[in-house]
Amino acid sequence: MRSAFSQKFFAVSTALTAAALVACSGGSQASVGASTSADTAHLAAQAAEPRTGDATASHEPGPVPTSTTPLTVGSKSSPPSSPSERNERNENAGSATSPTPPTPPSRPSSDREEDPKRIGARHVLIQWMGSDRAGKSVLRTKEQALVLAQEVLKRARAGEDLGRLANEYSDEPNAGARGGSLGRFSKGQMVGAFEAVAFKLKVGEISDIVETPFGYHIIQRTE
Secondary structure, three states: OOOHHHHHHHHHHHHHHHHHHHHHHHHHHHHHHHHHHHHHHHHHHHHHOOOOOOOOOOOOOOOOOOOOOOEEEOOEEEOOOOHHHHHHHHHHHHHOOOOOOOOOOOOOOOOOOOOOOEEEEEEEEEOOOOOOOOOOOOOOOHHHHHHHHHHHHHHHHOOOOHHHHHHHHOOOOOHHHHOOEEEEEEOOOOOHHHHHHHOOOOOOOEEEEEEEOOEEEEEEEOO
């Protein structure tokens, strides 16, 4: 059995130990509470400060501008410039070389003159009996004359020389010696139907059969 002194000593030690535990526990709780309060205050302060490291945060307090229209150059955009920069650009633009006036469209080239004043031509004349100035040797009918004119045109279009065909078939006096050439002539010198076709031909072009009071003509412009 324990002595009375031992029992008393054990009771005192137990009491002291319990008091120490209570003191330590209270101090730790106080420290934790203080640390928690400090952390909370720090986080609150950070939340109140602007997030300058965040691209979405405003760097300076103030009202939001009502107009943020960018200045567009080509396909790239740049921020609005100051009035002085705009004035400088306008001055530079004014000092640039003035634009060249547009050149009027060129007229398309063509071998056919729109309104030639004088041309050269040759022809084969096939007459029928009774046509103007037909010789006594001309005994064919108008229908026969047309058939012959069609044959001459066919050969000319096939590439035969019209001068040689004139020497062979033309009823015009002295046509063979001249190869059917009429020389150069101006408007008003030939009968109307002949002139209307001849002046529309290109150089070297051969006409269709042209009928005048003198007979059937196959015309080629030479100049």
